[in-house]
Each structure stands twice: as C-alpha cells, then as structure tokens.
Amino acid sequence: MTLDHPVALAPADRAVQLLGGDLTEKALRLHLDGLSGVDAVGLEQRAAGLSTRSIKTSSKAWALDTIIRTCDLTSLEGADTPGTIRSLVAKAVTPDATDPETPRVAAVCVYGDMVPYAVEALGSLHAAGGESGIQVAAVATAFPSGRASLAIKLADTREAVAAGADEIDMVIDRGAFLAGSFAVVFDQIVAVKEACRRTDGTYAHLKVILETGELQTYDNVKRASWLAILAGADFIKTSTGKVSPAATLPVTLLMLEVIRDWHRLTGEKIGMKPAGGIRASKDAVRYLVTVAETVGEEWLTPQLWRFGASSLLNDVLLQRQKLRTGHYSGPDYVTVN
Ligand SMILES: O=C[C@H](O)COP(=O)(O)O
Numbered sequence: 001m002t003l004d005h006p007v008a009l010a011p012a013d014r015a016v017q018l019l020g021g022d023l024t025e026k027a028l029r030l031h032l033d034g035l036s037g038v039d040a041v042g043l044e045q046r047a048a049g050l051s052t053r054s055i056k057t058s059s060k061a062w063a064l065d066t067i068i069r070t071c072d073l074t075s076l077e078g079a080d081t082p083g084t085i086r087s088l089v090a091k092a093v094t095p096d097a098t099d100p101e102t103p104r105v106a107a108v109c110v111y112g113d114m115v116p117y118a119v120e121a122l123g124s125l126h127a128a129g130g131e132s133g134i135q136v137a138a139v140a141t142a143f144p145s146g147r148a149s150l151a152i153k154l155a156d157t158r159e160a161v162a163a164g165a166d167e168i169d170m171v172i173d174r175g176a177f178l179a180g181s182f183a184v185v186f187d188q189i190v191a192v193k194e195a196c197r198r199t200d201g202t203y204a205h206l207k208v209i210l211e212t213g214e215l216q217t218y219d220n221v222k223r224a225s226w227l228a229i230l231a232g233a234d235f236i237k238t239s240t241g242k243v244s245p246a247a248t249l250p251v252t253l254l255m256l257e258v259i260r261d262w263h264r265l266t267g268e269k270i271g272m273k274p275a276g277g278i279r280a281s282k283d284a285v286r287y288l289v290t291v292a293e294t295v296g297e298e299w300l301t302p303q304l305w306r307f308g309a310s311s312l313l314n315d316v317l318l319q320r321q322k323l324r325t326g327h328y329s330g331p332d333y334v335t336v337n
Pocket residue numbers: 074076109239240241242275276277278308309310311312
C-alpha cells in the first residue's frame with residue numbers, strides 16, 4: 001500500500017488513509033489483528049546475533065559520544081527535589097568537567113512538576129533549542145501507571161507543556177489495550193497529542209510509552225507500536241523504567257522493524273527510545289548496532305533515537321576516559337544520580 005501524501009499527514013489522517021478512509025473501531029481492530037504474527041524464536045535469534053557484533057576500536061569513541069548525544073538523562077523519583085533536578089541539569093550540561101570535548105546529552109527527563117526547575121537551571125541552553133540546546137522532557141498522563149481519567153491526563157500534559165516541556169513522554173492505558181479496546185488507546189493518544197499544542201501553534205514532541213513489560217506477547221508489542229504511530233506518536237518508547245522487564249534488545253529490534261516498515265510505507269521517520277535498565281556502555285553499543293542494521297545509521301541522531309537512562313551516562317564517561325587516557329579514574333570520578 002502506498003499513501004498519497006504521507007509526510008503532510010496530520011496524526012488522525014495517518015490512520016484514515018491507512019485504513020482506507022474507514023476510521024472506525026472495527027477497521028482499527030481488523031488492521032491491528034491483521035498484522036503478521038511475530039516469530040519469537042527468529043526475533044530473539046536476530047537480536048542475539050546483533051548483540052555479538054563487535055565494533056572497530058576506531059568507532060568506539062564515536063559510539064560513546066553518540067550514546068551521550070542521544071541520552072535522555074533521567075530522574076523520575078518520588079524523592080526528586082528542585083535541588084536534585086538542578087544537579088541533573090548540571091550533569092547534562094557538563095557531563096565531564098575534565099574534558100570540554102564531551103558532548104551534551106539530548107534532554108533531561110523529569111516529572112511534570114519538576115519542569116520549571118529544569119527549564120530555569122538550563123537557562124539559555126533550553127531557549128537555544130535544536131541540537132545546540134538541551135530539551136526538557138516530561139513524563140505525563142499519570143506516569144507510570146496511566147491509571148487516571150482522560151481529563152486528568154490531558155491536564156497533566158497541558159501543565160507540563162505550559163511550563164516549558166519540549167517533549168512529552170506519555171504512557172498508554174495498558175489495561176484498555178489488553179482488553180482489546182484499541183480505539184480507546186488510539187483516541188487517548190490523539191487527544192494527548194492535541195494537548196501538546198502550544199499557544200503559538202507548535203507542538204511539543206510526543207513519545208508514547210508502550211510499557212512492553214506488561215504487554216505479554218511480541219504480537220502485542222507490534223500491535224501497540226502500530227497503534228501509537230497511527231495515532232500520532234513522534235517517538236515510540238519501550239518502558240517507564242518502573243516495570244520489569246524494561247527495555248530489551250528483542251523488543252527494541254521489533255519496534256525498530258515496525259518503524260522501518262512504517263518508513264517504507266509512508267516515507268515518514270518515527271523515533272525510537274528504549275528506556276529502563278540500560279546501564280552499561282557495552283549494552284548501549286549493542287542497541288546502536290541494532291539501529292544501524294535495522295533502520296540505518298541516519299536514525300542515530302537525537303531527532304530519531306534516544307536512550308532513556310538514569311545511570312548509563314556514568315558508565316559511558318568512565319569508558320570514554322579509559323579510551324582517552326588509557327586508564328580508569330577512581331570511583332569518585334563520576335557522580336551517581
Ligand atoms: O525513562 C527512563 C527510565 O525511567 C530510566 O530507567 P533507569 O533508571 O533504569 O535507567
């Protein structure tokens with residue numbers, strides 16, 4: 001199937017065109033149930049094969065810097081304070097004070113009520129926007145459970161956007177999805193996307209968290225990925241980090257395959273964010289290899305790829321310094337968030 005004007009499509013129009021002009025609950029269900037099933041053994045074998053690939057030493061420095069550049073440095077703790085958010089921002093701005101060549105992270109990711117502190121601490125770096133600045137991402141829609149009325153989810157989103165959030169990380173209603181109420185999930189994503197609209201008519205970017213550890217099957221991960229993209233997701237994201245398993249390589253590979261298929265179908269590039277439990281540089285490099293082999297290296301930019309992680313940066317900085325100086329620094333070299 002080829003869409004007529006794919007790139008210009010508004011979110012709901014994506015679904016209207018793909019479903020042949022018939023945007024009904026039945027059409028959505030038929031479409032999602034009609035997706036080919038996932039061969040779990042084959043998927044896990046492909047992921048295992050990719051995870052054994054090694055990268056050249058000359059590529060290692062590039063890989064470590066790419067991990068930093070595409071990191072959503074995250075603090076999502078009930079005990080977060082304005083002070084912990086200021087420390088998070090300081091780390092985001094200057095990851096390694098001993099090496100001014102160290103890149104900055106893509107974004108800080110915080111709870112909605114912490115957005116004003118992140119925006120204030122970033123100052124001109126937030127206002128700079130784009131690649132020269134650092135984005136503020138806010139989790140919203142009753143994160144991490146997603147258990148609240150739509151009115152509360154929309155208010156949560158609007159408040160974060162009004163406070164200056166550049167990106168909204170929403171969670172889907174897993175209960176509705178698992179009950180087969182695909183239209184409920186679809187409509188909520190469309191409504192949250194609209195709540196991302198700023199007063200000047202621009203939109204905060206929307207990342208849709210599937211919480212894959214609660215979706216039970218790879219087939220469900222595939223359906224939820226398609227559903228989120230059809231409803232207007234700019235990024236699809238694996239996990240909140242609060243449920244185990246969080247990000248895994250097979251699930252990320254599967255979601256990247258959906259993104260690849262969507263791109264082939266429409267020409268539109270959707271971003272991907274694995275999040276939760278990614279702590280070691282060597283694991284993060286496996287994700288980079290998986291991206292390059294699935295959707296291509298062009299996806300390895302902050303516009304299309306993010307790591308959601310609270311402590312990965314510390315390990316990357318250690319590995320980066322080892323590469324630079326030939327030895328690891330002492331344990332006090334990096335701060336623990
Ligand atoms: O979205 C990001 C996750 O909440 C971070 O999870 P993590 O603390 O396991 O790195």
